Amino acid sequence: MKSFINNKEVFGESFLLESAKAENLYFSYAKDLPVIDYHNHLEPDVIAKNKNFRSPAAIWLDGDHYKWRAMRNFGVQEKFISGNATDEEKFNKWAEVVPYTLRNPLFHWTHLELKNPFGITEYLSGKNSEAVYSKMNDALKSDNFRPQQLLQHFGVEILCTTDDPSDNLEFHQDIKTSDFKTSVFPAFRPDVYITFTDEEAYRKNVQKLENASGIAIQSASDLLEALYIRINYFHDNGARISDHGFEFFPDTTKWNSTLDHEFREFLAGNRKTFSDPEALSGYLLKELCKMYAAKGWVQQFHVGATRNNNSKMLHRIGINAGYDAIGELYFAQRMSVMFDELNAEDKLAKSIIYTLNPTLNEVLATMAGNFNEEGIKGKVQFGAAWWFLDQLDGMEKQMNTVSNLGLISTFIGMLTDSRSFLSFSRHEYFRRLVCNIFGSEMEKGLLPNDEEWVGKIIQDICYYNTKNYFGF
Missing domain, CATH: 1.10.2020.10 (uronate isomerase, domain 2, chain A)
Incomplete structure (x- = not known):
């Protein structure tokens, strides 16, 4: 393998490109395409302030x-x-x-x-x-x-941050009115309002949402109205994407009038606990998905993680500190039920499903294939390899799954899902791998010996499919 030049200098121009075909595909078709990073956790204030x-x-x-x-x-x-x-x-x-x-x-x-x-x-x-x-x-x-200059250096044309519905989006507004050429859009992440295990923290979050929306939240319907107000606000500020992260996919069929009354009592402070947070989560999620469809948004679902496994370090450091893992819960059937109900009402938005558990690759890729729609290429996507899986083996397995069970030609490609301004090199990493996969199969006679044909597919995967899918 010729990925290393020598023992003194790191990866050379041919890194990951194991054939002449792969090199030609990368340098002629993929390398210089702009980057659309449609899911990351960069902080918009850092971008707007643009300090060293x-x-x-x-x-x-x-x-x-x-x-x-x-x-x-x-x-x-x-x-x-x-x-x-x-x-x-x-x-x-x-x-x-x-x-x-x-x-x-x-x-x-x-x-x-x-x-x-x-x-x-x-x-x-x-x-x-x-x-x-x-x-x-x-x-x-x-x-x-500085942050803005680094984004320009990496060729980032568009990026979407991940934002709480109560955020006033002032920094997105500052960026929009500046002369910065990269478009920075918010993405709607309402998890803290629809899932909870800590009742006190949940009430504090609801108070934040009340302040942002101007709605007194006394019931589940009030909560949905407040979230709808914020969806409109996000939409007016350029948002076209929502995002949800679940350890398990909630049951969307359990909500009833008894639980509705109990939740009212919980919000009023007459009950310390609420007996079925999952039922609430499923009900709110399904209603939010209808709102996303009405707005023409894309909805994202991140599933298959088990978080904060080390309670000692959770109390010491907090969340997102490196103590999460791949989860083992099965949830495809629940997802199927919700997608089917939404689809039957013509209220299923474009959807991206990411899994942290690679044993569910085929399960979720075939699930995605059940809900496509005429006139839309790859309406429901089995999304890019995520988190622990966005390495060579994980990305290749994900793309092989898409190839075998769907159409890799309609795949919307890579994202960083990162908090780092240096992580955009992962787009290069991904593009080199894609070109190597296609180039190797061209060398073996498994794909046509036509670089223009194959190169166009690669350009679509790396850039054009994404741009068209989101309508940016």
Whole structure:
């Protein structure tokens, strides 16, 4: 395999491209396409304010639970991960771990991000960490490495952040009225209002929604009205996407008048608990999906995770700290019931299903194929490999599943799902892999020896399908 030039310089121009066909496809058709990152967790205030990052640790390590998990796996003290060590100390500890990440995707991602945009073409280790830190730190002080400039550098045409319905979207508005060329749209993520395990936290969230919507929320119907007001507000501010994350897909058939009355009592403070949060979640979700369809939005469903497994560290650090895992709950039948009911009423929006559990790839890919519609290419998508799976093996399995059970030619491609401004190298990673898959099969005679034909399919997967699907 010719992905490595030598033992001194990291991945060369042919990285992941194992044939001449793959190289031709990548450099002639995929490499220079714009990026549409339709799902990420970048902070809009950071983009709008466009200030220099304080250090390499700030842009590279803060909140990066991939790196945090690897460091914990290596036995690094928590103070160098999420604790109070200095930025340089944390960076040096990460650098010491990097040589031992061989065959983990972090080894690839780390060096791709050092190479682009920093121009650092040597393998990182404890031996050169101080020099690498210094070079990155100097670069981050320049205007070219501020958030907006980095997005332009990576060719990002459009990105969609992930936002609470109560957000006033002021930073999206600031970006829109600025001269920044990348379009930054909000995405509607109402999970904290429709799912809960902590009653006190839920009531506080409802209060936030009341303040944002101007609606006194005293019932489930009030809650839906408040969310509808916010959907309209998001739509007026450019939103065309919603997003939901579930450990399990809720039952959408359980809601009844008794539960409705109990929920009213719960909201009024007459009950400390509510007996069936899942029934509430299923009811609200189905009604929200109807609202999305009426607006012409795309709805996303992230399923198959089990979160916050380490209760000790949850109390110490909080959520999104690297203690989540692949879940094993089965939920396809419930999803089928909801999709079918919505589809029967012509109220099923374009939908993307992501799973964190690869054993459900075929299940959910075939589920997606049940609800397509004339005039729309790939209306229901089996989405890109997500989270623990957005590495070479996981991405290839996901694309093989789409190829075998659907049409890879209608696939809407890659997204970062990241909080990092350096993670856009994953689009390059994905594009190289796609070109290698198609190029290898062309070499074997499994696909036509026609680069223009195959190259057009690759361009669609990497850019045009996404642009057309969302209507950007």
